Amino acid sequence: MAIPRLGDYLRSRRAQVTPREVGLPEDGQRRVPGLRREEVAMLARISVDYYLRLEQGRERRPSPQVLEALSDALLLDDDGRLHLYRVAGMTPLPRRESRAERTDPQLLAMAELWDRTPAVILGRAYDVLAANALGRAVFAHLQPGTNLLLAIFLDPSVRSFYADWETAAANVVAGFHFLEGARPHDPRIQEVLRTATAQSPEFADLWRRRDVRGKSAAAKVLHHPEVGELTLRMQTFDVRSAPGQQLIVYHAQEGTPTADALRLLGSLAVSRPAHENPAPRRTS
Template identity: 85%
Template structure:
């Protein structure tokens, strides 16, 4: 019998699911453990013949809708769903695109321990989902609930905040193009894109260039209204537990004027009431 890694995975997963786990009766007359093929097909709302072709390797390119239906039927967690997509040669779309996107609480709690390190958590459409205390002190225009891309082009304070606004703006647009390419049907990305296009000719011009690149480690020179020039190194990390989200961390070389300025900002921010309230969800 012909088989594939995809078929082997489906067969092994259905063997791990007990009928009561998915609301089916346990009739006691099963020759093999787990679900029957007919039951998986019924739960995924596909034909038994189509599911059989998947297991036997005669069908190798199921649609994202079928893969998601099988993920639900087989009770796959996020890692299992990702593996299923990879075996089918596809990149998964984000789950629950219409839900409220929130920062991972444990990640924000960790970032709050960094007294001298500004940090932001960005959503899949560059929404600012959260910032630690020092991050909010440095990036006043990027309060939780704001959008990094829209702030860059619509908020007048952004132009005086970035020492080289033109380069920062071009990088933001290229990064957003990179996000849009990974999630072309995401409604929140479309909403931000439409708003930016309608409100900024400069954004529209940059968008037409079709530059696409993810955030990379780079030096940033910022002109803070309270402490003056800050030279920070930026690092971007994907959040594995929340696909599409990014942790953006900035640091200054020890012994520099910027490091001293960050300590001053952190001390001032820590004395303000409610300074730990740094997270907020964003509806897609």
């Protein structure tokens, strides 16, 4: 039965959450690891008796709202939240997304070690969350704080940056359809969609075609204002620690003019004074 499994899961997860993680004082007199039952109940805004019945398997019909509250109280990630619903025998509600997204510091630190590999981290609505030094040097129009889709359609300089702007535009719209289908209630996705539709007839026409595809391996030809033409291969990786985020990595074949140009851009990025670096812009 699902309910005993629910109780086991709730007990195991509250044992893994410290009071400090949820903003509660640590009194130093705890007989059990993690949170007490009454603390979980308080955080989830349910009665202690009701929570106890859940752990003991005496409550067999927890509502989706209760499961959402428990998911938040126990700091479950997307996988943990999905498992909570499964052991309760229920289908998850559409995930409520916050507007603010953060980049995993360890992921960004790793990307900064790639001195010959441009890398950009995109959020669930194609917001540029971060880029390594070479990524910022290559994609001056995609500084952290901009939105990829809106930049492509609303920033005039981007049209000359992509050798094949029409294909780049069609691909980003098809990718955004993929994102919107996975998270149709996400407020940031809907905000970007409204802005692009209102301000770009070209976007609106492409959106009505309903082409859908996620980002995949592809070749890009770019016209960089400092080093000229760049031919880059692109690979896309889902960020497991932050579902919805994507790590986009670009590379050039060794011995090519593009590889030499990336090395030059890397040295320029290191030597350029901070005040000369492109300022972050928000396209929204």
